[in-house]
Amino acid sequence: MTQEDTKIIVESSPHLRSEESIPRIMWTVALCLIPSGVMSMLVFGPATVWIIISAVLGAVITELISCRLRKKPLTLMDGSAVLTGILLAYNLPPQSPLWMAFLGGSVAIFLGKVLFGGLGFNIFNPALIGRVFLMASFPQLMTRWPAPFGIDAATAPTPLAVFKDGFANTNILTQTEIINYSYSDLFLGLRGGCIGEACILALLLGAAYLVYKQYITLEVPLSFIGTVGIFSWIFSGSGFFKGDFLIHVLSGGLILGAFYMATDYVTGPITKKGKLVFGVGCGLITCLIRLWGGYPEGVSYAILLMNVVTPLIDRFTVPKRFGEVR
Amino acid sequence: MGETFAGGNHITGYKELSKDKQIIEMPIPSRVAIPLSQHTGIICEPMVKESQLVRVGTKIGQGQGLISSSVHASISGKVTKITDYNHPVLGVCKAVIIDSDGQDELEPGVGVALARNIKLFSKEQLLEIIKNAGIVGLGGAAFPTQVKLNPPKPVEFLIINGAECEPYLSCDFRIMLERSQDILKGVSVVQQILNVRKVLIGVEDDKQEAIKALRNKIAELKLDFAVVGLKTKYPQGAEKQLIKALLDREVPPGKLPFDVGVVVLNVGTVLAVGEAVFLNKPLYERVVTVTGKILKNPANLKVRLGTRFSELINFCGGIKGQCEKIIMGGPMMGIAQCTDDVPVIKGTSGILLLSKSQTAGFAEQPCIRCGRCVDICPMRMLPYLLSQYGQTGHYQKADGLNVKDCMECGACVYICPAKRRILEHIRLLKTVLK
Known part of the structure; x- marks a missing residue:
């Protein structure tokens, strides 16, 4: 072997890394939340999926804009914004208006994460910041509970x-x-209850996988x-x-x-x-x-x-x- | 389940690349470069002059002072130069260059089997033999063995370290399998020197064949040594963690194993001790694992000290694909080399070649406080916090966090999902807070 044509890297030990990464962890947690979301669609109707999507969009778009404004590398693919969006949506009532879910996702990322310096520096759970913000701003909308399998807007x-x-x-x-x-x-x-909180079985299934993966x-x-x-x-x-x-x-x-x-x-x-x-x-x-x-x-x-x-x-x-x- | 300590983590071992390869003796190289410092301590004074003839086992460098170790010629031939040469640990070090005469002639008396009854030898005589043979710890730290075997106070336990927890490496496994009797003879010598009754040999439980080989030999020779299976976990072979696992004793910060009544020696070291005492053989060769996925034929080679890495790599069939890192030792604590023109020294347990895909630069992300590093830190430190302080220059904040306890095992870096260069930051703190 000649060294002239070969670039050799010299750096300090260790030279081996595990395969775990932040994106892998975040996306896995997001995946484990899916069963509960599917249950919410069965119990409260398919409309809940739009609420979830709105909240995720709110989170993702806010993350995108703030990365650009702060001239930081785009962190969307690490999955944490998507996860925040999903968790926020799961904390909303099943008949929440889509704009409210979007706003909540946006506030969760901006107030809960970006203002503190991004992932790793926030002191509060971003999704819960979003929820508390909505609770304070729209108390009626945040406490309107449809009955399970309700056809009309019957509330319980x-x-x-x-x-x-x-x-x-x-x-x-x-x-x-x-x-x-x-x-x-x-x-x-x-x-009755929030979108993603109700089905204990579905939540435990996902959680069991997270425990198994040691996440x-x-x-x-x-x-x-x-x-x-x-x-x-x-x-x-x-x-x-x-x-x-x-x-x-x-x-x-x-x-x-x-x-x-x-x-x-x-x-x-x-x-x-x-x-x-x-x-x-x-x-x-x-x-x-x-x-x-x-x-x-x-x-x-x-x-x-x-x-x-x-x-x-x-x-x-x-x-x-x-x-x-x- | 084997004995273990709290913390650490399982690391994919890649040992299958070389662990079933029998030790092969590598052909005598035409030239060797023998560094005059291959140990912890003061560099040797050269005892030969340029153009002087030497034989295998001729002492060419005399250890200086209390903590030092002599070096010997590993081939027979002529000293062509005494000059600065590449060194795998120090970068550059004064070395004796010997050109082979092809005869491989031994120094008189060296390598002759001696029917020595060690019971008739005093501790001092045995220590002198070990000192003259230039034996150092072969696990990697290369601390002079005669110093380690003369602790300032009596000890209770002798622990033989056959954990070999570094991924990829298999040289200790092979000698435990192939040279179990010689290892045990060495252990008996050390046992007598230290005057201890209890001897424990710790081997990770992924090396069942080695455990079995040692146990069979112990039974056959009617010895009273215990072979203990250890949980396969990194860093199980670290001295303090090994003592914790086997005896549940913790070596206090800044103290040494003898402070808790223990001396720990690597299996390779006791093998060398046995050879020095029963074969009158100075340490001029050792077993080196040459491995890596990009190496054509990974192997465990018995190599003369001073042979250049490039020759070992060529002997193993060369490289397929592109090599981006040449590491002396294992991937966790090994030292990356800037060239393959470096000699094998006493502490060279392995040569590992890594390809681009295995070393691809990882982008460092902010800590997400997952706590994995704290859970696994074998010294129970707070790697995530030290890393932040080191990176942001808050050196004084790290002052109370016992940064000197870190043995730089790298387990935290391995496990970090944010791919943080925790150990680099800790090394910086260690330097600043010195």
Whole structure:
């Protein structure tokens, strides 16, 4: 071999890289969300797909423009904008107007991500920033819930909303009777609610694949859901330890939030211990809002509030130095 | 499931390229360039002059001071020059160039089997033999072995490192398979020097044949050594991680294995110790894995020190396609060379050739805080944070983050989905915060 015609690269070790990449992770998460979207089309009608597309377009176009304005390389193909769009859409009611979904996607990317410096620098989950923005701006549109399989624009409150009222008024009925849904209805998503939150089965299928691929770990989802379960078992009944924790676990956006949004890398703690703390915190805030707060649902706010605490959690969960004697 | 430590990750090994290739002795090269520094420590003083005749095993460089190691001629012939020459680690180093006379004549007494009863030797005598044979750690760090075997306080355990966790490399696997008896004889010598009862040989569990070969030989020779299977995981062969896996002891920061009562030696090193004691053979050759997907015939070669990489590559049939990296050692901790005109030294465990597709420049993206590097860091550091501080010049912020603990194994860079050059940033911090 002669060296004259061969260019040799000299750089420092290591010389080997794994095949994982940011795009691969983001697109896989997006893929894992598809089953839930398909279920929403079956339960709420095919129109939900247009809402999802609008939200994704809003996110993608905003990302495109801001990359151009900031004269940064185009980051669309890393999949994070598309993922944000999908997650936002999944947090919208099934009859949301398309312009609202588009606006939400746009705000999610701009306020939630671009202003902080792009992917990796945002402190809040962008999709949830989008949702909270829409909640504050269009409260009526954001709380109009069609009944499952409803032909007309018949509306029906979500299980958690019913529960919130019903729990206040009666102690006679069992808790599933109050909300008028069975556990299996809740598990399969045959109930009112946001587009992508309802079908627990579909969400768990996708999540199982993410866990298998080690793209997410179970620390956050299990501690989050576990805390909600225990807390609602203790406090949500007509006396201590009489709550129907299954209703709280299966209703609202808990499963979607716990597996797909609280596990967001950028805005969550870095260590396993930190993730446990984060999950427990999310669970506690969710329950406080659900049981005693002004909203029937608290997952979004819980995650956003815990996003704020993330740097603090990271500071207190530094791994013990190798070889250090305590 | 084998013993292990917390952290680390499984890395595709590519060992199948060479692991079933029996060790072949490479023909004697017509010229060798033997660097006078092939070890950690002070460079040797040359003991020969230009145009002097030498034989295989003639000492040509004398170790200087406490931490140093002598070097020997690896072929017989004439010293043509003592001059600066390419060096795989140092870049350039003074080297003795020897032209072969084709005779391969041994120095008198070298290579003669000695029926030595080591029980009759004192620790000092054995250490002197090892020192004269120029033995250093053959795993890569090349620390003089006589120094390592003379710890300032008594130790409890001797650990023999047969983990070979670096991808692609198979030289240790081959010697464990083919030279198990000679390795065990070397272990007995070291055991006597250190006066330890407990000997553990750690081998990753993807090398079952080696584990079996060693166990059979141990039973046959009625020795009291334990061969322990280790989980196949990088960096299982790192000294501190190996001790953690086998004994659940952690070497404190800035301390050495003897501080927790352990001495760790690589299998190749104990083989060399055995050969020095029972064959009176100085370290003038070693087994090198020459490998890579673009190499025609990957092989495990027994090579005379000072042979140039280009000759090994040619002996293996040359390259198919385009080579973009020549690495001494494995892909994780090996050193990229700027030419193939560098000599094999004592620490050369492998020569790895990588093609363009395998080394294509990865664009560095911002950290997405996925936490993989923190999960796998075998030293339990915070690679993502150090990387950010190093990259953005916030050196002082990194001061309390124990950057010196980093052994530069590269596991964090391997696993990073943002393809961040974490280790480059950490090396920068190490230099700045020195």
